[in-house]
Amino acid sequence: MTEPVAEAAVGDVLAALADPTRRRIVGALGNAGGATATTLAGSLPVSRQAVVKHLQVLEGAGLVEGVRRGREVRYEVRPDPLDVAARWLVGLSAAWDRSLSALKREAEDP
Amino acid sequence: MTEPVAEAAVGDVLAALADPTRRRIVGALGNAGGATATTLAGSLPVSRQAVVKHLQVLEGAGLVEGVRRGREVRYEVRPDPLDVAARWLVGLSAAWDRSLSALKREAEDP
DNA sequence: GCGATGTGCCACTCTAAGGTTGCAGGTCCG
DNA sequence: CGGACCTGCAACCTTAGAGTGGCACATCGC
Numbered sequence: 001m002t003e004p005v006a007e008a009a010v011g012d013v014l015a016a017l018a019d020p021t022r023r024r025i026v027g028a029l030g031n032a033g034g035a036t037a038t039t040l041a042g043s044l045p046v047s048r049q050a051v052v053k054h055l056q057v058l059e060g061a062g063l064v065e066g067v068r069r070g071r072e073v074r075y076e077v078r079p080d081p082l083d084v085a086a087r088w089l090v091g092l093s094a095a096w097d098r099s100l101s102a103l104k105r106e107a108e109d110p
Numbered sequence: 111m112t113e114p115v116a117e118a119a120v121g122d123v124l125a126a127l128a129d130p131t132r133r134r135i136v137g138a139l140g141n142a143g144g145a146t147a148t149t150l151a152g153s154l155p156v157s158r159q160a161v162v163k164h165l166q167v168l169e170g171a172g173l174v175e176g177v178r179r180g181r182e183v184r185y186e187v188r189p190d191p192l193d194v195a196a197r198w199l200v201g202l203s204a205a206w207d208r209s210l211s212a213l214k215r216e217a218e219d220p
Numbered sequence: 221g222c223g224a225t226g227t228g229c230c231a232c233t234c235t236a237a238g239g240t241t242g243c244a245g246g247t248c249c250g
Numbered sequence: 251c252g253g254a255c256c257t258g259c260a261a262c263c264t265t266a267g268a269g270t271g272g273c274a275c276a277t278c279g280c
Contacts, residue, residue, distance in 0.1 A: 007133070011128065011130060011133065014124050014127050014128045015128040017124050017199075018121065018124045018125040018128040020121060023117070023121065026202070027202075030202070030205050030206050030209050031205065031209060033209050033210075077206045077209070077210065079203045079206040079207055079210070082199055082202060082203040082206070083203055085199055086196055086199035086200050086203060089127075089192055089195055089196035089199065090196050092136070092137075092140070092192060093189045093192040093193055093196060095140050095141070096140050096187045096189040096192070097189055099140050099141060099143050099187065100143070100186075100187065100189070
């Protein structure tokens with residue numbers, strides 16, 4: 001029985017990406033190649049502090065990382081946890097497919 | 111610019127899978143090949159009604175489907191939305207990698 | 221028919237997540 | 251130095267969601 005990935009870490013990533021605002025944040029961070037919380041708040045319908053909270057959640061999931069540069073904090077994207085979560089989803093899907101085909105076999109050939 | 115998948119549907123799947131109890135439910139449903147809410151509640155630390163609510167959320171995301179058979183409702187797993195969500199994650203990861211390598215190029219070769 | 225079993229729905233509680241405002245503390249620049 | 255700018259922290263509000271209990275209704279087996 002292979003234990004592929006840490007389930008809790010995947011849970012953190014899924015929970016982080018479950019929020020629409022956070023998905024917009026990671027999207028903006030992705031194609032801008034990094035930004036500050038203040039800048040992000042400018043193109044979002046929420047306040048700077050709300051963005052900061054979201055960035056902390058994302059950082060907790062390992063999806064972004066803040067780097068202090070002078071008086072500002074630049075947040076960058078960190079793709080590794082995404083790969084882990086994607087692999088987990090694919091693995092689950094494969095397990096389901098196996099289970100479903102097994103059921104089908106059993107139903108058609110008792 | 112390809113718009114690969116419906117963002118809202120992916121959000122539903124991620125939100126559904128963000129809850130640990132729901133992950134346990136889909137796991138149990140996966141390797142059991144279907145079960146009823148009452149049966150599931152037997153192997154979970156929550157009540158039957160809580161399981162029913164979770165199953166409704168999962169059904170709303172298209173991850174499971176309930177089939178009535180007599181007086182009981184058997185819930186089965188539906189892997190398609192999982193694939194969609196997995197593809198979305200992979201696509202996002204790829205976009206980030208592109209963005210990161212572009213930044214790196216720019217930094218090393220101005 | 222009748223009891224046992226399973227489901228559906230309603231009202232209710234409680235906690236945590238998302239959001240806001242206000243203020244204090246660093247940091248850059250004229 | 252002193253103002254302008256950005257961040258960090260704390261208190262607070264509001265609502266969605268996770269969970270429970272209770273009761274009515276349908277269905278199977280005897």
